[in-house]
Amino acid sequence: MFKSGNPTLSEKIFQKSLNSKGELEGVMTVRGAINKFGFLLLTVIAGAAYTWQLYASGQQKLMTTLMIVGVIGGLVAAIAIAFKPKWAPFLAPAYGILEGLFIGALSVVINEAMRDSYPNIVIQAVGLTFGVAIAMFLLYNFRVIKATEKFKSIIFSATLGIVIFYGISLLLRFFGVEMEFMNFGNGSLLGIGISLFVVAIAALNLIIDFDMIEKGAEQGAPKFMEWYGAFALLVTIVWLYIEILKLLSRFAKRN
Secondary structure, three states: OOOOOOOOHHHHHHHHHOOHHHHHEEEEHHHHHHHHHHHHHHHHHHHHHHHHHHHOOOOOHHHHHHHHHHHHHHHHHHHHHHHHHHHHHHHHHHHHHHHHHHHHHHHHHHHHHHOOOOOHHHHHHHHHHHHHHHHHHHHHHHOOOOOOHHHHHHHHHHHHHHHHHHHHHHHHHHHHOOHHOOOOOOOHHEEEHHHHHHHHHHHHHHHHHHHHHHHHHHOOOOOOOHHHHHHHHHHHHHHHHHHHHHHHHHHHOOO
16 A cells, blocks of 8 residues: 655555554644645745855855755755654754755756756746646546556656666766766757656656555554655655756757
């Protein structure tokens, strides 16, 4: 039931939480998870606005430093939450701020690089991200797309393949082997095709994430799992935004 392409959502974590619910007051609700997701989204926006403002005020060095802190700190926080879901109420807001620092810096750099060829690329990427997220929610809510076992298996396999592929690409870069079609702004048809595929898989992961949150609430997971579910959903949204931004930058290069 809980097979998900999102590595932060898994059967083991939800089962452990169900076993510990007696230790806590209250149970998980869908509304509670969505409300907490909204709060986490605000932390991302705050972090992004800060690094964007640093660039605007000419403090690029500090912005770059915070971008690196955001990447490393966000990864550490995500791993900690994945292993200790009970920490989610405390670490999820920190993760949101750290991801905001990273996304804000990345966005402003891409926005400036594409100023002439693709004005307002970041605004369009944000709009598309929310548009896709809302569309996926409606498709799930009206059961146009159902999170069946077969569907989950396909998306999980595709997501795992993407993670492995990205890992190999990063490893090769350490050894001086550059895969140009993987870079931002590369307008090759291969690069665009890969980005379209990754965006589609990230979007479909949202269907599974919605299903996991709903099932967790139905089974009476403890209250702290609302924070965990909100965090997991944010992970997918951030991934989707970055991939959409990359895709738009590639289209801009071809123009």
